[in-house]
Amino acid sequence: MFSSRFILKSSLLSLKNRPQILYATFTGPKLLQDDVKTRQEKLEDERIQAEIANMVKKPRQNSLLEPYVKLMRLDKLAPFWLVYWPGAWGILGAASYLNTQPDLYMLALFGMGGLAMRTAGCIVNDIWDKNYDRKVERTKDRPLASSQIGVPAALGLLGLNLSVALSALLQLNLTTQVLGACCLFPVAIYPAAKRFTNWPQAVLGVTFSWGALMGWSAIVCSNLPQSANILSFLPAVFLYFGCVNWTLFYDTIYAFQDINFDKKLGLKSSAIAVQDKPVLWLLGFSGLCVSNLALFGWLTSQEPIYYISLGLATAHFAKQMAFVNFKSPESCAKQFRSNNTIGAIMTFGLMASLFIK
Template identity: 40%
Template sequence: MFMQSRTEFNMEQNPPSLHDDHHDSSRTSPSSSSSSQTNSTSSVQQQIVATKSWPQKLVESAPNSIRPYLYLMRLDKPIGTWLLIYPGLWSLAFADVASLIPSPYNATLLAIGALIMRGAGCTVNDMWDRDFDKQVERTKMRPIASGQISMRNATIFLTAQLLAGLAILVQSNYYTIALGASSLFLMFTYPLMKRITYWPQSYLGLTFNWGIFVGYASFAGFCNWSILVPMYLGSIAWTLVYDTIYAHQDKKDDKDIGVKSTALLFGDRTREILTGFSLIFGVCTSLAGHNAGYDLVEQWPYFLAIFSSVLGSIYKIHTIDYNNPQQCMRTFVQNKWIGFVILLGIIGANWTKRRKEKQRSE
């Protein structure tokens, strides 16, 4: 339930060119040219440092002995954790209808568990894909592929992460423990999918959205399948959208080394197919809301959140350049706001539902 795609979340961009214009250099002395280049380099470095996020700065400030492990679990790139935790928070909000804010205790456990197990999933992913990663420009310096972390040490680190995840999981009820443990099969087998099918993104959807069942069960002690199954299917469609966009970044390298993806499968039809999956996301999540007792008019915040999310997603699908890795990355990262908007929609719908029930009782 806890990983992202093989080329996950490398958000560094190449710095601007440091070369002076050749027309000006012919009129500049060597010393002044050297000084100008030094100042230019310093300016660029300052810009790069200024644009780094606080997780990146945190990881870079860590001791050398542990820094590779923080990179291995992608602690410097939290987007994967956000995409993992939101489906769990959605279902938690469906379960905890009586509260304005979904159970802070359960939400905290979900967040910590997502952070830990996303790291474990990335570790598994990099262990399986170390030979592939060596052949892809953006991933060849990952800790395992580059030799900074041995397979033995990666295995020890993975074991520690799994034990930490278990420590979080056992804070919940037995039903949730069983659900959480059952996701390990998906986590360990996901990296194999890109070797055997052009649909690894669909398997990632199965894996990454398992938190929908865990989040609901952690509060209710059971699963309301009429709500959770359509929500799960819709979320798989959402994952297919954002991870296909992400996979377009490495489609050339993937094709050369034999890695399969929906980006390669869809090709020039990506816009049309992803539009279809966005609509499936909208239909399935609307059905989940209907089964939760949401009225289209009275619980309008939820359906407005779905409509705006689908509309925004389709707009992005049709306006980005799929041959531009930077645009693909930006669009991929922006999907965290879809997760946030849907969560606000559920909270808003619960509020209107409680208010209506209170009015009827008076």
């Protein structure tokens, strides 16, 4: 009796569940197929995303010349212009002083020589610092630090750039040639300066600003009697010290990018020296720069447009001090590069003053 009732109950349940069983029987393979398809699509999406991520992270293959371009910093020309502006100011200021037209050939020649000396300085710096550069995030991929280029090849490239600079120098008068030869000393010692002084940026200022003296000398010493040359250099002296303070301003901002690495490695910089009151120091550097450029303008009989340009440059100094974030390498790099705006503004003021006269 019990067995019959159990069989009957099982049969009724079987009949009750038959639609679900039949549905599962006919739809199960389709659901399974859809599930497999969804998984395959998901895996494909994940694979594509992984490939994109690897393309972002993995550096692209360098061309044969790319490490040499990077060693000479030809992929980053903003610092070249910072080297060029003082020489251009010296040439244009001297033309105003003598009341002559700007020498465009001389401006181009200084551009070629300045680029060659800038790249030579970068090569010397990287040879000195290749072991330190490997330990700094911003510089670890430099060609010498990453062993893409050996020191012998770097020395050969250094000789080539110095030859180009020498060929430009030989086009100038004797006084300017002597000044150019004297510039080799600060160029050579600057990379080591961070090892023995808290103010390597001052050494860089002496080096980067040298073009102001040479640009002035290239024009003035070719047009005035020898006896008048010494006194005629007074405006260039003010221009030179103005450019030195300008370099201290922008390169101190630049040095804040690596301040933590420099401390760990035991290296020195003006950023470390002024870290407690950086804005106050930058205010001093920019103030000395502007005052020296104002004296230079007065001694070279500049037109009002020059002083208007100087006012705009002063506003740009203030903008940098207001917006720079010393804890952000990106912010420091951005404000550093923006100093080319000051260079362009002052060049415009000097050029416009010449055409107004």
